[in-house]
Amino acid sequence: MDDAGATSGSRTFREGGTEERHPDPTSFVSLRINGNTHELRLDNRTTLLDTLREHLDLTGAKKGCDHGQCGACTVLVGGRRINSCLVLAVTCDEPVTTIEGLADHDRLHPLQEAFVARDALQCGYCTPGQICSAVAMLDEAAAGHPSHVTPPGRPGAGDPELLTPEEIRERMSGNICRCGAYANIVDAIQEAAR
């Protein structure tokens, strides 16, 4: 293996040559997850979500819809939030952080603490996705990224004062909560942002 990436099977592309007739439906994949490296041979069809849950026993990320519609599977790839149900593990060559990797040993991540303090969950099924999403959302806001409700002239929401409930709701709209715990989720995120 040259890097943390994946080549198809043990093959790399041969210049000008043709690939074999029956391409290998599996690949050797090296994944860096929460600081640990995992090397495994996977069917190319395996999503990152299924790899985490079924192969690595990391069941924090949840499968809600499996079609990018709910956000329960949100994890961080290269520090960016994505829906792990729509990512093929074989395509993944950047470090992954899941909900299991947010705490610093016994110390919860400030967003985890805020969710507990503000009672920002009911059944808890959407919570790992909500928290991973919120971690990246605060980074995006700090980097000045705008949202759909940011006025065009204004620079992102870098200043926590600009992170209004309206901004938080829009920026978190990719995470659905079937229990409707939204009010407390917004409070928890606003608290953590300060």
Added chain:
Amino acid sequence: MKPFGYLRADRTDQALAAYAAHPGAQYVAGGTNLVDLMKLGVATPPFLVDISRLPLDGVDETADGGLRIGATVRNSDLAAHPLVRTRYTALSQALLAGASAQLRNAATTGGNLLQRTRCPYFQDTSKPCNKRAPGTGCPAREGVHRDLAVLGHSARCVATHPSDMAVALAALDAQVHLLGLDGERTVPLTEFHRLPGDTPEHDTVVRPGELVTAVTLPPPAGAHSAYRKARDRASYAFALVSVAAALTVEEGAVRHAALAFGGVAHAPWRARAAEEVLRGEPATEETYARAVDAELAAADPLRDNAFKVPLARGLAVRVLTDLAFRP
């Protein structure tokens, strides 16, 4: 999902060669549409060529003061780019109005343009659909079509193209750059997506194996541009109708106007008839309404989507009015 081989390409020539070497292969970029369609059994490629690491991820100013946007630039990065936010506001707004932050972080320029329709029959392999299985019929025409087309549809297909980004690009006179084994070519965005006609299986004019390499924008023509989207909920929903517009008003008259609708047709709908009416006329609500009516005279709604016509009218008049009042 059907088993498939996989290759990550580092260069465009590798990607083109790998596609050619594997009949039925598909490119995958962010995967947010293709992986979904593979799970549904709608797409069954025996081989995926991963193009997400191609060196096509730049957003650069061009010599003429325009912008070149690489095919693998993530939708979130493009929306936040300072030049896009300030000079091509409609594009930034359209991107931010689409999907969710998670999806925009994965979705690419090329993939966004080439995403498939959200027509429910297209996504359900137990149903007939001329787009998915040519010749099987179009159940949407008499069935569930509230979200589908009111303009430019055919007896064979009434689907809409779901992209928000493409609607802004249509109003901003974007060009799409394509690369195939035969070389490069450039297609105006307004000719990139097709109307369904007798061959709804073809969404665009892209030839098999061609790569989208970039989208270029000319220097902004209108003083201001904006994008507005009407949908069933405030966020994370596809457009019922959307409007992208660029407008310059001088001494109370319309100097330049570009207008495009989304959610109404198989392609982003550039409203040339409306633009014709607007040019040189007083910048008033009355002019805007007259212009939009001239465009929408061609509308031919289906049983359950006639509401889209007044919605498009209201949205367009509102966007133009707001733009005229920008300092």
